[in-house]
Amino acid sequence: MHITTLGTSHGDSTYCRFNSSTLYESGDSLYLVDCGAPCEALLCRKGKDFHKIRAVFCTHMHNDHVGGLTELIKILLKYKKPGQHTTIFLPEADADKALIGWLNAMHLDPTDDVISFETVKPGQLYMDENISVSAYPTDHIPSSPVKPCTFAYIISEGDKRLLHTGDLWVDFHDYPKILLDEHFDLLLCEATHYKQATAAPLFERSKIDRMIFIHIGNEWHGEGEMKLYNFCGNLPYPVLVAHDGDEFEL
Numbered sequence: 106m107h108i109t110t111l112g113t114s115h116g117d118s119t120y121c122r123f124n125s126s127t128l129y130e131s132g133d134s135l136y137l138v139d140c141g142a143p144c145e146a147l148l149c150r151k152g153k154d155f156h157k158i159r160a161v162f163c164t165h166m167h168n169d170h171v172g173g174l175t176e177l178i179k180i181l182l183k184y185k186k187p188g189q190h191t192t193i194f195l196p197e198a199d200a201d202k203a204l205i206g207w208l209n210a211m212h213l214d215p216t217d218d219v220i221s222f223e224t225v226k227p228g229q230l231y232m233d234e235n236i237s238v239s240a241y242p243t244d245h246i247p248s249s250p251v252k253p254c255t256f257a258y259i260i261s262e263g264d265k266r267l268l269h270t271g272d273l274w275v276d277f278h279d280y281p282k283i284l285l286d287e288h289f290d291l292l293l294c295e296a297t298h299y300k301q302a303t304a305a306p307l308f309e310r311s312k313i314d315r316m317i318f319i320h321i322g323n324e325w326h327g328e329g330e331m332k333l334y335n336f337c338g339n340l341p342y343p344v345l346v347a348h349d350g351d352e353f354e355l
Contacts, residue, residue, distance in 0.1 A: 111151070112125050162194045239258070266289050
């Protein structure tokens with residue numbers, strides 16, 4: 106599996122990072138986790154074929170994770186090819202109605218068979234000939250009346266497995282405990298909403314081969330990046346801080 110961290114910022118775009126979006130490539134297909142703006146433009150700059158996007162998995166409905174969906178959908182509809190289809194997984198049951206209303210206001214018709222919407226539910230969510238995806242509930246928006254409404258995703262390709270955390274709560278109580286019990290080849294973990302000192306004991310116990318930080322907070326930008334590396338210097342596996350456009354292999 107080939108992984109590209111298209112956008113690696115926190116809630117706002119910054120001088121060196123755009124909003125959250127990560128591209129996973131397996132076989133001849135593309136998959137996105139989150140679609141923060143300008144996801145469509147970043148895919149274009151990478152020379153990706155939009156008609157190969159099989160699925161988009163949104164971790165939660167904050168704008169920095171879904172704000173690029175309308176532009177992506179526009180491109181999927183505008184340049185569609187025979188047999189093309191993208192399923193967009195939204196983490197709240199009524200989110201598709203609001204999104205479709207906004208698309209209609211922009212004179213786009215998402216009822217075309219090129220696009221379909223599904224609601225994320227815990228457990229096995231998606232499977233094709235390349236990958237399988239399971240949704241793991243988190244608690245990034247504890248005040249929400251909708252539960253669960255935020256998710257991590259477990260992505261499997263053959264005997265390889267990774268976990269993409271999405272955003273977590275400030276006290277880190279929703280860090281996926283499955284990481285303490287089961288082996289994962291890779292963890293993509295957000296680095297904004299919690300204190301590293303709080304997270305360190307759980308990171309140390311996690312059964313992972315390596316970690317990539319995404320969703321990078323302001324304090325870790327620029328010269329601050331080395332501080333994040335220093336915090337993680339004693340972990341028993343390698344750690345990387347991702348930038349927009351970085352590419353990795355699983």
